[in-house]
Amino acid sequence: MATKRRAGAALALLMTSALVVAGCNSGGDDEASPQSELYKNPVTLTWWHNANQDGPGKTYWEKVAKDFSTAHPTVKIEIEAIETNQLQRTRIPAALLSNDPPDIFMTWGGGELRDQVEADYLKDITDQVKTEVANIGSAAEIWQVDGKQYGLPFRMGIEGIWYNKDMFAQAGITAPPATFEELNAAVTKLKAINVIPIAVGAGDKWPAAHWWYNFALRDCSVDTLKKATTDKVFDDPCFVKAGQDLKAFIDTKPFQNNFIATPGQNDPTSANGLLANGKAAMELMGDWNRGTLDTVATDKAKLAKFLGWFPVPAISGSAGDPKAALGGGDGFACAKNAPAECVEFLKYIASPEVQKGYAETGTGLPVAKGAEAGIKDPALKSILEATSQASYVQLWLDTAYGSTIGTAMNDGIVGIFSGKGTPEQVVERMKAAASK
Amino acid sequence: MTSTDQTRFPAGGVSTPPAGHRPAGRPSSRRAETRRKWYEIVGLTTPAIVVYVMFVLVPMGFAVYYSLYRWRGVGPPTDYVGLRNYTLAFQDPIFLDALRNNAIIVFGSLLIQGPVALGIALLLNRRFRGRAVFRLLVFVPYVLAEVTVGIMWKLILVENGTFDALLKSLGLGGLVQAWLADLDVVIWTLLFVLTWKYVGFAIILLLAGLSNVPHELTEAAAIDGASWWQTQRHVTLPLLGPTIRIWAFLSMIGSLQVFDVIWVTSVPAVRSLGASGTMATYMVDNGFFARLWGYGNAVAVILFVISFVAALLFQRFILRRDIEGAITRRAN
Numbered sequence: 001m002a003t004k005r006r007a008g009a010a011l012a013l014l015m016t017s018a019l020v021v022a023g024c025n026s027g028g029d030d031e032a033s034p035q036s037e038l039y040k041n042p043v044t045l046t047w048w049h050n051a052n053q054d055g056p057g058k059t060y061w062e063k064v065a066k067d068f069s070t071a072h073p074t075v076k077i078e079i080e081a082i083e084t085n086q087l088q089r090t091r092i093p094a095a096l097l098s099n100d101p102p103d104i105f106m107t108w109g110g111g112e113l114r115d116q117v118e119a120d121y122l123k124d125i126t127d128q129v130k131t132e133v134a135n136i137g138s139a140a141e142i143w144q145v146d147g148k149q150y151g152l153p154f155r156m157g158i159e160g161i162w163y164n165k166d167m168f169a170q171a172g173i174t175a176p177p178a179t180f181e182e183l184n185a186a187v188t189k190l191k192a193i194n195v196i197p198i199a200v201g202a203g204d205k206w207p208a209a210h211w212w213y214n215f216a217l218r219d220c221s222v223d224t225l226k227k228a229t230t231d232k233v234f235d236d237p238c239f240v241k242a243g244q245d246l247k248a249f250i251d252t253k254p255f256q257n258n259f260i261a262t263p264g265q266n267d268p269t270s271a272n273g274l275l276a277n278g279k280a281a282m283e284l285m286g287d288w289n290r291g292t293l294d295t296v297a298t299d300k301a302k303l304a305k306f307l308g309w310f311p312v313p314a315i316s317g318s319a320g321d322p323k324a325a326l327g328g329g330d331g332f333a334c335a336k337n338a339p340a341e342c343v344e345f346l347k348y349i350a351s352p353e354v355q356k357g358y359a360e361t362g363t364g365l366p367v368a369k370g371a372e373a374g375i376k377d378p379a380l381k382s383i384l385e386a387t388s389q390a391s392y393v394q395l396w397l398d399t400a401y402g403s404t405i406g407t408a409m410n411d412g413i414v415g416i417f418s419g420k421g422t423p424e425q426v427v428e429r430m431k432a433a434a435s436k
Numbered sequence: 437m438t439s440t441d442q443t444r445f446p447a448g449g450v451s452t453p454p455a456g457h458r459p460a461g462r463p464s465s466r467r468a469e470t471r472r473k474w475y476e477i478v479g480l481t482t483p484a485i486v487v488y489v490m491f492v493l494v495p496m497g498f499a500v501y502y503s504l505y506r507w508r509g510v511g512p513p514t515d516y517v518g519l520r521n522y523t524l525a526f527q528d529p530i531f532l533d534a535l536r537n538n539a540i541i542v543f544g545s546l547l548i549q550g551p552v553a554l555g556i557a558l559l560l561n562r563r564f565r566g567r568a569v570f571r572l573l574v575f576v577p578y579v580l581a582e583v584t585v586g587i588m589w590k591l592i593l594v595e596n597g598t599f600d601a602l603l604k605s606l607g608l609g610g611l612v613q614a615w616l617a618d619l620d621v622v623i624w625t626l627l628f629v630l631t632w633k634y635v636g637f638a639i640i641l642l643l644a645g646l647s648n649v650p651h652e653l654t655e656a657a658a659i660d661g662a663s664w665w666q667t668q669r670h671v672t673l674p675l676l677g678p679t680i681r682i683w684a685f686l687s688m689i690g691s692l693q694v695f696d697v698i699w700v701t702s703v704p705a706v707r708s709l710g711a712s713g714t715m716a717t718y719m720v721d722n723g724f725f726a727r728l729w730g731y732g733n734a735v736a737v738i739l740f741v742i743s744f745v746a747a748l749l750f751q752r753f754i755l756r757r758d759i760e761g762a763i764t765r766r767a768n
Contacts (some may be wrong), residue, residue: 089724093509119511203703258595261617261703269594404508407726411530411708417617418709436506436524436728 002322003235038216041341044076046102048092050330052081055159055267056361064357068348072291075341088112089403096335097119099285103338104345107151107331109142111402112397116333124148124335128343132350136367136430143331152350155364156329157287159210159312159386162379165305167195167281176310180249183313188252190281198257199280200265200417201271206398208259208328208417209410211249212426213397216242218320222392229400232434238319243423245315247416256280260418272296276303281431284312286328287383309379311386323391329367330397401430408433441609445564457648496740499733521734533710534718538621541714542691544627545634545682552631553638554680558668560639561646571643578636590616593701619711622702628710630697635692638683645679648670678758685750687718692743695720715739 047065051057056262058081065077080102082091087106096116107113116122126149133140133149143151163176168186171193177183190197202208217225220238228234256262256274265272274280274291276297283289290307297303314322332349334342348354352370359366359374365384366374375381387393398406408429415421483646503521505513525531560571577585591597593615600612615625650671657667702712707721715735723732 082653085725089727093724093727097509104588115508115510121510181689234714258614258617260705260709261595261614261622262618263703269591356745388688403725403727407721416707417705420619432724436726436731 004046013381024070029139038340039072039074042076043341044078045104045339045342045345046078046080047332047345048080048082048087048102048105049332050082050084050106051363052083053295055291055363057125057363060358060361060363064349064354065139068345072341072344075345077327077345077403083108101335103342104322104334107143108328108334108396108399109151109153109331111330111406112146112399113150113333115402117148117150119334120250123336123338123343124150125152125343125346129347134366135352135369136350137331139367139368139393142329143333152330152334152346152354153329153331153367154295154349154358155288155381156327156367156387157365158325158390158393159284159286160309160325160383160386161212161282161312162275162285163273163282163294163308163310164278164280164291164306166195167278168308171195171281176308177209179312180313180315182253184249184252187252196274196280198254198282198284199262199271199274200255200259200284201262202255202414204258204264205263205410205414207264207271207285209398209413210396211410212242212246212413212416213326213394215245216397217250217312217316217324217326217394218315220286221243221319222321222324222394223244224319225394229239229395231404232401234430235305236359239427239430240423243413243426245424246413254321260414265289266296268298272294287365288363290380291361292378306378307379309382317371321391323389325351325386325390326394326396327387327390327393328396330364330379332434352379365417374418404436405430405433416425444489479694480687486743499740501734503734503737503765505730508727509676509729513730517730521731524731524737525735525738528715529720530708530710531715534713537710538692538694538714540623541627541694542688545630545691547685548627548631549635549638549683549687550680553635553683554641554676556635557639557646558672559641560643565647575636577633578640580633582633582696583700584634585629586697589632590701593625600704616702616706619706619709622706626698626701629701630691630694633697634687638687640681641683642676645676649675683757685747687756688750690741692746694737715742 012291044066047061049061051061061079061081069075070079088108092107095105096119101121107116107340113122115139126147129149129152131332132152135152139153139156140149143149143153157169162174165290166325168176170185171189173186173189177186200208200211215409216239219241224236224238228236228239256279259271263270267273268277269282271280272285272292275283276293277299285292293307294300295302308369311325332346334346350368352368355366355368355371356374358364359371360376362377362380365370365380365387372384375384388399394400398410401409409426412418412421412426412429415425416423449609452722483539485717502513502716504518504519506515506517507513518690556574560567560574580588595614595617599615605613613621613625616622653675655668657671693716694714698707698714698717699720700714702717704721704725707713714723716739719732719735719739722728
């Protein structure tokens with residue numbers, strides 16, 4: 001019996017040491033190979049993206065990875081699809097910190113990208129992607145830090161108001177509102193036919209915050225916005241004005257009841273669901289909305305028939321540029337120590353051919369010139385047109401300012417929506433967060 | 437080891453072979469025995485200790501370390517700020533709201549779950565047809581995953597959802613609230629969901645406690661003419677004391693650290709307004725979402741200290757009797 005016990009003890013010790021050894025033995029197999037060695041040695045690229053829901057987006061990325069491996073048999077691509085927030089807020093930061101990041105992963109650009117570059121996490125790809133950047137145009141700047149390119153977008157678009165054409169016709173609204181006065185008039189008419197004029201997913205914070213961003217875009221001059229992004233100083237009174245305008249707009253009661261708990265997307269009770277299923281007439285949202293509306297619609301064919309899009313209306317007599325628009329995109333970047341093949345794959349994703357296929361999935365607008373032909377949906381076509389006509393595209397303010405100021409700003413804006421906060425508090429919170 | 441084992445090997449140690457098999461009293465063999473005992477202790481406890489140190493103590497040390505830095509999770513922490521993150525937390529009204537919400541959940545759970553669970557446990561302890569089925573049903577919510585429960589109640593409680601329809605069909609339409617959207621109501625809604633989820637656990641614990649109450653005592657009480665109520669009040673309840681105290685302890689610690697159900701059931705906007713967030717959700721909202729990693733760690737440390745102090749006080753003043761009993765028995 002004693003022998004058996006000792007054997008047990010020895011086994012336990014053995015297991016412990018195995019555990020310790022396993023814990024200490026981390027990667028180190030992702031050595032960068034020089035350019036000349038490209039496609040000589042077998043490499044495995046790990047790829048983290050956010051198309052985790054079953055649908056055309058997810059399937060398309062699988063196809064892209066497979067096609068690339070077929071063209072370059074030495075490259076194996078392992079995909080991990082993770083829900084956006086989890087991916088951006090926890091998984092990627094933690095993986096970067098632990099020095100074991102995926103080779104190619106999603107990035108929104110802006111403030112986050114700058115932090116990652118300053119921590120030396122990302123590969124400088126400026127010299128390798130000149131052709132792609134030229135083809136993408138100014139949108140590629142969001143993935144630049146101090147003139148150097150660290151990532152390439154695959155999706156980019158401006159936001160606007162998605163609306164139900166049938167309801168507009170029924171309410172007697174002849175043309176999409178071009179000014180906020182017209183929008184207010186449309187809201188009144190829509191109330192008269194007993195539909196929710198505008199759905200807002202304030203529960204998720206950012207869909208509500210985007211209304212404030214648009215008021216800021218209309219109230220602040222382009223120079224002020226550009227300066228705020230670089231200096232993180234928000235002393236200009238236009239930021240308070242944005243909150244006052246928003247408050248006045250909320251007071252006209254254009255949104256559904258209890259919007260403070262309505263989620264933005266992904267389920268039938270969300271703001272997306274309200275528009276997609278004929279309960280609400282409008283929703284302010286980015287270009288990806290075409291795909292997300294589809295996932296919550298009970299009748300996709302009906303949705304395709306009534307769905308329209310128009311740019312955010314202008315405010316007459318305001319300081320802002322009426323042709324400026326808010327927008328943003330999704331891009332991919334390569335980790336500092338990723339194999340050289342990673343950059344090749346990045347270039348492949350940004351190529352017109354792959355971009356055209358992406359456009360055909362309808363999950364967002366492509367960035368590469370030559371991919372426009374892939375866009376079939378009329379609403380997406382109108383976004384593309386408006387994007388090309390925009391005089392200035394301001395990156396989503398929370399992305400541009402980084403998560404810390406961005407979260408404080410969004411929390412403050414939600415305060416206005418709840419009726420508990422004031423326009424001044426939004427700016428105070430942003431300033432406090434800048435020093436946190 | 438059972439008591440019969442102990443009588444058979446009066447020398448005591450777990451690994452001691454029967455007395456006749458070794459030359460007794462020689463110091464070297466006693467030393468060998470001691471050594472063997474130590475091997476055994478080290479061998480058997482090392483895995484647990486290593487896991488505990490690696491996954492509990494070391495991360496705790498790191499949390500304290502990170503909490504002293506202004507650190508946004510990019511690169512190593514370099515900007516030492518001392519206790520600034522702690523003062524910032526206690527100056528943030530939303531964190532104070534989270535503390536208040538935690539307090540509501542702690543006391544609400546004890547005051548609601550306790551009596552409800554006791555009542556149901558006493559009922560389920562009586563013999564009646566279908567008792568097994570009832571016991572099973574009562575325990576089902578506890579077995580369900582937190583996220584499942586959260587999503588389920590979110591769908592039930594949504595505006596004009598199942599719950600509102602139920603109230604209206606019962607003629608109680610006037611009671612309908614914006615359960616998850618009204619900032620003054622939402623914490624009570626969440627308390628209800630938590631109670632629904634965890635009351636089954638209290639019931640099972642109490643049922644286990646009840647099965648340890650000797651039948652002879654209740655029988656004796658009955659012979660003395662005590663009614664069922666009197667028996668429960670004067671015989672069962674006092675004997676159930678240790679079980680109730682342990683449950684209260686677990687419930688309190690669980691309520692302080694509650695995260696999943698709140699996170700899933702209540703949307704970010706309502707949490708950020710302080711209406712429904714707890715310390716744990718505040719930690720994740722600020723640590724990961726606002727990318728204030730140093731600050732998030734400070735909140736984690738505050739949560740730990742509060743839970744730890746609460747646990748110590750509870751053990752010192754309420755659990756002491758139970759623990760002492762256990763120790764005394766073993767010493768004899």
